Amino acid sequence: MSQAETLTRKDVQRAAWYWIFFHHCAQNYERMMGVAFGSTLSKSLEKIYKNDKDGLANALSRNVTFFNTEPHLGSVIPGITLALEEKHALSPETVDAELIQSTKNSLMGPLAGIGDSLLIGTINPILLSIGIGMSTQGSPVGVIFFMISWLAVTLSIKYFFFMKGYDLGLDAVKMLADRRLKYIVTTALTIIGLIVIGGVAATTVKASVALSFISGEMTISIQEILDKIMPSILPLMVTLISYFLVAKKKWSTNKLLCAILIFSALMVILKVM
Amino acid sequence: MLPALGFAILLKQIVQESWMIVLFILGWVLMVSVSMTTTALVFVAIAVAVLFVLAKDQKGHVVESEGEGI
Numbered sequence: 001m002s003q004a005e006t007l008t009r010k011d012v013q014r015a016a017w018y019w020i021f022f023h024h025c026a027q028n029y030e031r032m033m034g035v036a037f038g039s040t041l042s043k044s045l046e047k048i049y050k051n052d053k054d055g056l057a058n059a060l061s062r063n064v065t066f067f068n069t070e071p072h073l074g075s076v077i078p079g080i081t082l083a084l085e086e087k088h089a090l091s092p093e094t095v096d097a098e099l100i101q102s103t104k105n106s107l108m109g110p111l112a113g114i115g116d117s118l119l120i121g122t123i124n125p126i127l128l129s130i131g132i133g134m135s136t137q138g139s140p141v142g143v144i145f146f147m148i149s150w151l152a153v154t155l156s157i158k159y160f161f162f163m164k165g166y167d168l169g170l171d172a173v174k175m176l177a178d179r180r181l182k183y184i185v186t187t188a189l190t191i192i193g194l195i196v197i198g199g200v201a202a203t204t205v206k207a208s209v210a211l212s213f214i215s216g217e218m219t220i221s222i223q224e225i226l227d228k229i230m231p232s233i234l235p236l237m238v239t240l241i242s243y244f245l246v247a248k249k250k251w252s253t254n255k256l257l258c259a260i261l262i263f264s265a266l267m268v269i270l271k272v273m
Numbered sequence: 274m275l276p277a278l279g280f281a282i283l284l285k286q287i288v289q290e291s292w293m294i295v296l297f298i299l300g301w302v303l304m305v306s307v308s309m310t311t312t313a314l315v316f317v318a319i320a321v322a323v324l325f326v327l328a329k330d331q332k333g334h335v336v337e338s339e340g341e342g343i
Contacts, residue, residue, distance in 0.1 A: 188322035195318035198300020204276045231305045241280035
């Protein structure tokens with residue numbers, strides 16, 4: 001073994017930026033994000049194994065294996081791996097190659113689960129719904145708001161988690177494997193997401209009844225009666241029935257799409273809606 | 274009417290247990306009855322989430338691992 005060099009802060013930062021911009025480059029079904037993962041670490045590995053060609057070859061082939069996670073929260077994994085690789089080069093007996101691999105593999109699953117529900121499933125819809133709310137009158141502010149806020153959230157999360165991952169090294173494994181913390185975070189965000197989506201759906205889904213009975217002087221509008229029970233009770237029913245059909249009756253999206261179109265057309269022809 | 278389809282698909286992905294649909298209805302009803310903004314609704318949602326987590330925590334609930342997809 002040659003003398004291994006330790007990484008400076010700048011090297012880690014460079015790897016972090018590489019991950020931020022290229023975490024999905026050369027993605028394929030065989031290795032998913034494996035190639036991007038390897039290339040993220042490559043510059044640092046080249047520095048670590050400057051005079052050790054075999055070591056570099058091993059380290060690189062170790063890091064282009066199958067890897068798939070949610071890239072934002074998941075950026076903690078290349079950070080941790082970088083720290084472990086550095087330690088491995090310094091003292092192979094404390095951190096062996098097996099440990100690096102298993103750390104990577106055990107973290108990518110849970111982080112993909114948390115990250116997808118947290119960022120893609122919750123924060124993204126929340127930001128989108130705020131943006132859509134701003135743009136209902138046709139103003140472009142909502143679009144700009146979404147682009148800026150989403151980039152601000154993801155870029156800072158990716159950079160922060162990469163650097164934190166490197167700092168924490170093995171400690172991060174313990175922290176993120178804490179089942180209770182993970183449970184709290186995911187449940188809380190599921191609840192927030194559901195309530196907010198309920199609010200967004202209320203302003204987006206529209207349905208009304210045009211039918212009214214006329215008897216002599218008096219006109220009884222069905223819509224007015226429904227509004228007295230609860231405002232927009234009809235769209236809520238439509239949404240819940242759609243959800244029921246998709247989730248419980250296992251209807252395909254296309255089937256429901258056709259059903260809604262036919263139902264709407266029929267109702268309009270019959271002058272009910 | 275067609276947005277209902279989009280929300281049905283979204284709900285299918287998010288709702289893990291059937292009772293959670295109540296939260297969706299809560300958000301809906303708050304929005305149309307109180308006519309608050311989405312941002313205001315976020316704070317209500319945060320309060321509900323905090324209450325839920327605290328209540329669950331107090332029971333000393335043992336958390337079972339849930340299936341995680343990649």
